[in-house]
Amino acid sequence: MDERTMLGLLADRLPRAGDDAAVIDGLVVTIDMxxxxxxxxxxxxxxxxxxxxxxxxxxxxxxxxxxPTAAVAVYGAPVFEQAEILAFVDGARDVCEGAGSEYVGxxxxxxxxxxxxxxxxxxxxDPVLRSGARPGDAICxxxxxxRSAGAVRLFERGELERANELFRFEPRIEAGRALAxxxxxxxxxxxxxxxxxxxxxxxxxxGMAVETPLPVDDVVDSVAGPDERLELxxxxxEDFELVCTIPEPHLPKAKSATPTPLTRIGTVVEExxxxxxxxxxxxxxxxxx
Amino acid sequence: MDERTMLGLLADRLPRAGDDAAVIDGLVVTIDMxxxxxxxxxxxxxxxxxxxxxxxxxxxxxxxxxxPTAAVAVYGAPVFEQAEILAFVDGARDVCEGAGSEYVGxxxxxxxxxxxxxxxxxxxxDPVLRSGARPGDAICxxxxxxRSAGAVRLFERGELERANELFRFEPRIEAGRALAxxxxxxxxxxxxxxxxxxxxxxxxxxGMAVETPLPVDDVVDSVAGPDERLELxxxxxEDFELVCTIPEPHLPKAKSATPTPLTRIGTVVEExxxxxxxxxxxxxxxxxx
Numbered sequence: 269m270d271e272r273t274m275l276g277l278l279a280d281r282l283p284r285a286g287d288d289a290a291v292i293d294g295l296v297v298t299i300d301m302x303x304x305x306x307x308x309x310x311x312x313x314x315x316x317x318x319x320x321x322x323x324x325x326x327x328x329x330x331x332x333x334x335x336p337t338a339a340v341a342v343y344g345a346p347v348f349e350q351a352e353i354l355a356f357v358d359g360a361r362d363v364c365e366g367a368g369s370e371y372v373g374x375x376x377x378x379x380x381x382x383x384x385x386x387x388x389x390x391x392x393x394d395p396v397l398r399s400g401a402r403p404g405d406a407i408c409x410x411x412x413x414x415r416s417a418g419a420v421r422l423f424e425r426g427e428l429e430r431a432n433e434l435f436r437f438e439p440r441i442e443a444g445r446a447l448a449x450x451x452x453x454x455x456x457x458x459x460x461x462x463x464x465x466x467x468x469x470x471x472x473x474x475g476m477a478v479e480t481p482l483p484v485d486d487v488v489d490s491v492a493g494p495d496e497r498l499e500l501x502x503x504x505x506e507d508f509e510l511v512c513t514i515p516e517p518h519l520p521k522a523k524s525a526t527p528t529p530l531t532r533i534g535t536v537v538e539e540x541x542x543x544x545x546x547x548x549x550x551x552x553x554x555x556x557x
Numbered sequence: 558m559d560e561r562t563m564l565g566l567l568a569d570r571l572p573r574a575g576d577d578a579a580v581i582d583g584l585v586v587t588i589d590m591x592x593x594x595x596x597x598x599x600x601x602x603x604x605x606x607x608x609x610x611x612x613x614x615x616x617x618x619x620x621x622x623x624x625p626t627a628a629v630a631v632y633g634a635p636v637f638e639q640a641e642i643l644a645f646v647d648g649a650r651d652v653c654e655g656a657g658s659e660y661v662g663x664x665x666x667x668x669x670x671x672x673x674x675x676x677x678x679x680x681x682x683d684p685v686l687r688s689g690a691r692p693g694d695a696i697c698x699x700x701x702x703x704r705s706a707g708a709v710r711l712f713e714r715g716e717l718e719r720a721n722e723l724f725r726f727e728p729r730i731e732a733g734r735a736l737a738x739x740x741x742x743x744x745x746x747x748x749x750x751x752x753x754x755x756x757x758x759x760x761x762x763x764g765m766a767v768e769t770p771l772p773v774d775d776v777v778d779s780v781a782g783p784d785e786r787l788e789l790x791x792x793x794x795e796d797f798e799l800v801c802t803i804p805e806p807h808l809p810k811a812k813s814a815t816p817t818p819l820t821r822i823g824t825v826v827e828e829x830x831x832x833x834x835x836x837x838x839x840x841x842x843x844x845x846x
Contacts, residue, residue, distance in 0.1 A: 271665045274637050278662070281646055285662025292627045292661055299588070299676045301631040301666040338581045342590040342674055348563050357570055372581055373567070373574025376560045377590040385631055385674030387588045 286471065287397050288331035288455050289390075296336075296390040298328035304382040309423035309431075314352040316432045317384060318359030324458065325388035326367045326439035327508040331456040333448025334392035336369035336441060341386045344379030359436070360386075367441045394448060401453035401472035401513035407534040408519075409483060410443045410510045410526065413461055414497075417504035418487030425491075434487060440510045443528040447512055450522035454512035459552050460505030465541050466550040468513065476541045478534035478548065502543070505552045575760065576686050577620035577744050578679075585625075585679040587617035593671040598712035598720075603641040605721040606673060607648025613747065614677035615656045615728035616797040620745040622737025623681035625658035625730060630675045633668030648725070649675075656730045683737060690742035690761035690802035696823040697808075698772060699732045699799045699815065702750055703786075706793035707776030714780075723776060729799045732817040736801055739811035743801035748841050749794030754830055755839040757802065765830045767823035767837065791832070794841050 275285070284290040289298035302308065302321045312320075322339045329336040341360055343353060357371070364371040369388070377383075415434050422431035440456075447454065453472055457464050465476045484501035492500055513536050514522050523530050541548045564574070573579040578587035591597065591610045601609075611628045618625040630649055632642060646660070653660040658677070666672075704723050711720035729745075736743065742761055746753050754765045773790035781789055802825050803811050812819050830837045 271637060271667075274639065274642055274665060277639065278642070278646060281643070281650065282660070282662040284659070290627065290629060290661035292659060295584075295626055295678060297627050297629050297661060297676070297678055299629040299631050299663050299674060301633055301664065301668070301672070301674055303633075303666070303668065305669075306667070337584055338579065338586050340579060340586050340588040340676065342588050344590055344592075344672075348560060350563065350566065353563055353567070354570070357567060361570065370573070370581060371571070372579035372586060373571040374588050375590065376563060377592070378560075378595070379590070379592065379670075379672070380594075381669065383590070383633075383668070383672060385588060385590055387586070387629065387674075387676035389584060389586055389678050
């Protein structure tokens, strides 16, 4: 059974699940797990790993339109190297500081594979769910897509400094809070734009019609040919941008309120998920290994 | 470098770390990771694993004297078996329900080894830290010690039902809240009584003089000879009882306020950690494998 099917089955038992983070009495809570073989290519520094792992949880808080309060992490590794752990903690602290949050610690765990689990908590009185998109709403995305895809190619090429830099994304906290009063539905793009659109459509019982050009990051053009541009931009994922739907009348105000560039990429429709009129498959990039 | 040394080094960078959970603006946050080879003996059901993993985080909230609000978990496994995941979620939900908290969901992660990460959040305006013990305070422990040690022996013997039952401990939420107004220092006994005493002593810059008999659970006598009684009761750990220090004048009120039996096992002293006058080593049970 795949992950998506299973999460669907659990929905009945866990009514607060189904969004990027759970909300209970205005408190936003989320937890994630990343590990070496699937999430940290060779060459990823521990500083970047700390930044990115904690950033992933902060991004979930951002996707609810919430304000993060604190984050914690478990650092699981076969050996505890002082320099590596201090670098990890520095990365975790720095991404929290940039997000107006505080990294308050966590735990160490002996683990065969380098494995990191992170949790973040935040607050909002008016969370933005995945279920509020309505036909006619504009579909928008913050920032640019494909940065993590580009980073992975750069890791493969051995351009480690630039790859690490791209991997240290900025969780879209301010954008999420700015969009919250206007967005009808929102989530982050961690599974790729295509999957995000399918999940928003499913939760909102509607369709999504998206048109190129998409705001694909320049790094994609520098590491891949034009034939891969869409694949890396729309399907690869792990970018942690916000994908949201905004009722047309609110769009100008939403755009001017958001510190991060906000690009309209399409319109919510009654049914079907399409890219330039063709069905857009519900899949992420096929990761190697 | 061992885990304890490393956590000590991190203290400077993480001023809110060092207790069972971090506290920020009255919000209590904690995260833990458990995995198959070290935490779930063969025969542990997924229901018990969900209960125990989430319970471990709730116990950290209890140790701060706080009220838990919600818990989340990541379920990491090589395959996602529907029955196993539903059982895990049921265990997680049930332990939360018994603790007056809510299990609000989490995530799935493909992972070679069965690995669970859990986080819990709670609230308190007056957390009990590890650092408040003062010479003359009574040292107390809730419930009985050695239940998890007994469970591990029963797993080895194939008495799985009783072993699972013992493994599903009750996080001491009510006891923690009842003790909070009286306790000068508190933590849980997840690393064993001996390690808890050393950690309380270190944080409070004092010593601990403990006397037998300790409140060792009857299950220990049923699975081990008298020569192992103290080893399994005082050093094995993973029991998730509360170990606290209480100023003498408060002791009668603390005892009557606590729903779980509270046993005085010694007295805080100026220096040295002793059991019946002999040095009590700072070690847990030597787990096999």
